[in-house]
Amino acid sequence: MRYLKDQNDRGYWGEPASEFWDMVFPLCEEHNIPFVPIDWFELDVWNAFDPFNGYSGVERKELEQRDDHWFAEQMETYQFGEIPFNSKEFDRVTRQKYEWLHQVNAKAQNFRWVVRNQIMVQRVKNTIEAHPGKRILCIVGADHNYIFQEELMLEPVELLYPLR
Template sequence: MKDKNDRGYWGEPASEYWELVFPLCEEYNIKFVPIDWFELDVWNNFDPFDVYNDKEKKTLMEIDDQWFEKQMSTHSHGAIPFNSKMFDEVTKKKYEWLNSINYRTYNFRWNVRNQIMVERVRNTYKSNPGKRILCLVGADHNYFFHHELRNDQVELKYPLR
């Protein structure tokens, strides 16, 4: 937020933040609280396919592409694309598959990352009692967030309508 020319790394945060979210926050004086957790110094040490030989890696990457296509095929299952129970079901299965091929990387890149992000959401709503918050995450994270936050003492509106 301090350096408008610093657009993050690897497309994070997504262009929507720069084009929509940050300008909206500035215009309406909305507090922006980053929740994502992504430590570049160790991230690549946890590539899920690195423990496989080149042939296996190629096959696994093709399967990963197939999972992405399955996710994309759910675009019309809700009022907002990729914001539906169908997308979440396919996505959860995708990450179960990633868990089955490499638990170590799945745990680090998915469970640990998501749990840190969820706790940051909890810290945000606890430090802003009675306020509405909008939590923006990539669609893959939706099912995890919904599962973790659904029993909290907050009014959770998901999927969006």
């Protein structure tokens, strides 16, 4: 949403990703395509819901290493599908990663993952409703793919996923 207020505001934590500045925003501007932001997180509370809060020392280090291991497993799926990280294999590993994070800290996982995705999917549904019959390109980080697919398959839309 920052982009809509100030096209020079590059956000925080690399959000949005550089691809938005290099490709998405220029395309939208050139072709007068509406850009509707859907991502959600609030920095004033985000760190309070770190999934490893409550863990310290060796235990926290082990959890962080396991989290790194999950990321490595996700990266190993690059060879599946026509587009890296756009496959059922990636989605399977990603779902397992977030189920593990739920076991580690259910409260943090609910805030950072479940609620965040509910808000994001609802914003997509609102966009679909606001633009009936129009084609919509929804760009999200690959970790969100499996949730968006599950939720949007329930809507009266033609969903193209994984991309070909």
